Structures are given as structure tokens and as C-alpha cells.
Amino acid sequence: MTDSRLASLHQACPDLRLKTDPADLEHYGRDWTRRWTPAPLAVALPSTVEQVQAVMRWSAEHAVAVVPSGGRTGLSGGAVAANGELVLSLERMNKAVAYDAVDRTMVVQAGMPLEALHNAAREHGLIYPVDFAARGSCTIGGNIATNAGGIRVIRYGNTREWVAGLKVVTASGELLELNKGLIKNSSGYDFRQLMIGSEGTLGVVVEATVRLTDPPPASNVMLLALPSFEVLMQVFAAFRARLQLQAFEFFTERALAHVLAHGAQPPFEQVHPYYVVTEFAAGDEAQEAAAMAAFEDCMTHGWVVDGVISASDAQAAQLWRLREGITEALAPHTPYKNDVSVRISAMPAFLERTQSLLRQAYPHFEVVWFGHIGDGNLHINILKPADTTSAEFVSQCEQVTRLLAQVLAEFDGSISAEHGIGLVKKGYLDSTRGAAEIALMKAVKQAFDPDGRLNPDKLFDP
Numbered sequence: 001m002t003d004s005r006l007a008s009l010h011q012a013c014p015d016l017r018l019k020t021d022p023a024d025l026e027h028y029g030r031d032w033t034r035r036w037t038p039a040p041l042a043v044a045l046p047s048t049v050e051q052v053q054a055v056m057r058w059s060a061e062h063a064v065a066v067v068p069s070g071g072r073t074g075l076s077g078g079a080v081a082a083n084g085e086l087v088l089s090l091e092r093m094n095k096a097v098a099y100d101a102v103d104r105t106m107v108v109q110a111g112m113p114l115e116a117l118h119n120a121a122r123e124h125g126l127i128y129p130v131d132f133a134a135r136g137s138c139t140i141g142g143n144i145a146t147n148a149g150g151i152r153v154i155r156y157g158n159t160r161e162w163v164a165g166l167k168v169v170t171a172s173g174e175l176l177e178l179n180k181g182l183i184k185n186s187s188g189y190d191f192r193q194l195m196i197g198s199e200g201t202l203g204v205v206v207e208a209t210v211r212l213t214d215p216p217p218a219s220n221v222m223l224l225a226l227p228s229f230e231v232l233m234q235v236f237a238a239f240r241a242r243l244q245l246q247a248f249e250f251f252t253e254r255a256l257a258h259v260l261a262h263g264a265q266p267p268f269e270q271v272h273p274y275y276v277v278t279e280f281a282a283g284d285e286a287q288e289a290a291a292m293a294a295f296e297d298c299m300t301h302g303w304v305v306d307g308v309i310s311a312s313d314a315q316a317a318q319l320w321r322l323r324e325g326i327t328e329a330l331a332p333h334t335p336y337k338n339d340v341s342v343r344i345s346a347m348p349a350f351l352e353r354t355q356s357l358l359r360q361a362y363p364h365f366e367v368v369w370f371g372h373i374g375d376g377n378l379h380i381n382i383l384k385p386a387d388t389t390s391a392e393f394v395s396q397c398e399q400v401t402r403l404l405a406q407v408l409a410e411f412d413g414s415i416s417a418e419h420g421i422g423l424v425k426k427g428y429l430d431s432t433r434g435a436a437e438i439a440l441m442k443a444v445k446q447a448f449d450p451d452g453r454l455n456p457d458k459l460f461d462p
């Protein structure tokens, strides 16, 4: 440990685990974007809240920036440490610390993986309903940092809805206890909600009190084949009118082709241009009949040309894999990712505009569309051609994103629906947030972190 700042951190907090091996610096210094070269000073792995407080006091004393770090599955560069920061990994603080059957809440440390929280809730006959494909690696602290959404938002909302309290260590090392699990609390500014979605720029979330709920009724999964993009919202309306939807996700033939190339089984004999995977309550005959009626209605209108319904949990998982496997299947192609949203009512017009924009803008790049269409959230992945350098590719894509951001502004949409702004989207924040709003965001940052030590460069420039 040659760096004198690290020697004094060790002195201030002798039990704190520190890593400085080049392989660790690389591993902990980057997220799934892989666009920046990681270069942190070191990685701290605290095991207690007190250690996190000691790290923040040390950071103040030595003017070292800190990047709070969860599972680093983020897609916006929100957990990248590329400038000599200390990575503050919460991975050792990964346990459930309390459960209250009356409140139906669980207190969990921020480094707990989402899937571990799902399992812990199930042990009490309840569920934590926020869910998405990175569940095994992402952590609840990271979910809170981006107000993570995922595949069940249509039924349960985003992470924000499920956080009843937070413990947060501030830039100066104070411990804030926010909302303390209350359902009703009309006592001024709600800093808990401010912390959710703040991407580690205002404080370090160390513990969360999350709400749990009853498991959903038995459900079925259906995969639908659609002849065109134009009918997508009609199919959504037909299903939503008749069924209690748990999920309504879409993807294109290109997306499916990549997942199949990754080893999944083709769902239909024929290839179709668009697909929907939907999950809905099917606990009784009436609900099952309603599902068939929705399907037949769509077939009669020509909005759906084929379909398959899950006959077992294993088949449901197989159908889900076709949607959930997309990110992993695309990863080898170094995709440039857009994660945009508009109101559902604006979706048909927005889709038309965006499709024609991207067709013109990307004549030579493969563009893969998928997403949580029932939430008005599209993921548009542009794949890097093998013969284009990363820098050239990103710069071309950024020019198109500027045009996309203008369309989003016209539609009152968002440049980041659920992945966060991080480093990737900060150049487009003003397409979603007004100038007065951004000025106030900066004033809030100044109040919580006057020397700009918490996750610097993310969200906006000072």
C-alpha cells in the first residue's frame, strides 16, 4: 500500500478490507457499458455502516472522490470509476437484517442481490415484486440508485414504490435515517424519494426498508407473433382490457434471432417480424377464457398471426428466456443503447416518428428494438459493425441520439426510462428536464455534496 492516502485510510479504519490489485481495479471500476477504462485508486469493501462513515470522513479529509458500487450491471456508466476515485463496494453488506410480519417490510443491506431479496421474501410467503433479467447480479442499492423498473412495472410500479425507508451515509459521513418504514409521513421534504434515482451522487445508501406484498395469483405466459409494428398498441389494448396483466413485453425478429443464435429454441416454425411476451393472471376458468378471447379477437383483426401459451412453469420460463436473454445475446456486438420512454398514449405516434428517424439515420447499422411496451419504455440497441472502431461507432450513434432526444422532447418523453443518466446520457439530460429544473438539481447536489466527491461526473457536469 504505497499511496499515503490509502495508508491513512487503513489507519483510520484498520478492519476495512481494501483491494488494489490491477485485476480488482479493473473489475470494480467498470459496469456493463465497457466504454471507459477503469482506473480507480482502490476498492474499499466495508462490512458495517460505521466503516462506510469512516470512508466518507476520510474522503472529505483527503479530497478523494468515492464511487458507490453495487452489482455494476448498469448500462449508463453510473458506477464507472475512471479517474482515481475510491470504489466503495457494498458487496459485503448483503444480508437481510430484519423482517416485520405486521408491517410486511424487510430491512436489507444495500449490497443484497435482488434475487436474494426475492428468495428471502418468499421464505415469509410474500414477494418483493421488482424484477428483471440482471436479478442474480444487481443489488438493491444499485436498484435504488437508478429507481430500477424491469418487467413487472406494469403491475407493480418501479423500485420507488417499494422503498419504505433508507439509511444513507452523507458526503461528510453523517448517517441519515429517512422515513423509517412509515406509510404516512407528511413532515416536509422526503429525502428518501430524493435519494431514489440519484445515482449515488447525493449519498451512499447502506440499508433499505422494503415493502413486501402477496404473491400474485397463478399466471400464464403467452408468446404472440405480430405482422407489423403498427398493431402493437392495439394488441396491448385488447389484452389489457380483458386481463390483469403482470407483464407485456415486445421484441423484434432481429432480437429473437440473436437469442436463438445463443442457444434458445425457436418458438414457431415460421419467422415473424414482431413478438410479444405477456404474463397475466390465470387462476380460474373465467380468466383463462378471457385470455383466449383476447387472443382470438387479435387473430380476427389480423393483429396477431400466431401464438403459444405456456402449459407448464418450465415452458413459461422458456418463453421468458426469449425476452430476458436479449441483453446477453447482444453483448458481444458492443451495442449502443437507448432506453427511452413516453406516455403510453403517445406511443403509437412516437413509434412512427422514431422508426422513420432511425431507418434514415442508421441505414448501415443493425438496430434491435425491444422493451417494456406496456410501460411506454423502449430499448433500442444499435450493434457495432465489426469493421468500425468503437470511438467512431459511438460518435455516429451520439449524433443520432441528439435527433432522438429532440423527438423525445416534443413528445414530453424521457431519455432514460430505467437505466439512469450516468456518463452515457448526461449530454441529453436537457431534452427531458427543463433548464430551471437542472439548475435546482445542481443546487441540491451542492447542498448534499458541496465538494463534489460523491460519484463525480455522473448525471450532469458541475
Ligand code: 2HG
Pocket (backbone or CB within 6 Å): 075, 132, 133, 150, 324, 326, 327, 337, 338, 371, 372, 379, 380, 381
Ligand atoms: C431489459 O429490459 C434491460 O432487458 C436491458 O433493461 C435493456 O439491454 C438493454 O438495452
Ligand code: ZN
Pocket (backbone or CB within 6 Å): 150, 371, 372, 379, 418
Ligand atoms: Zn428494461
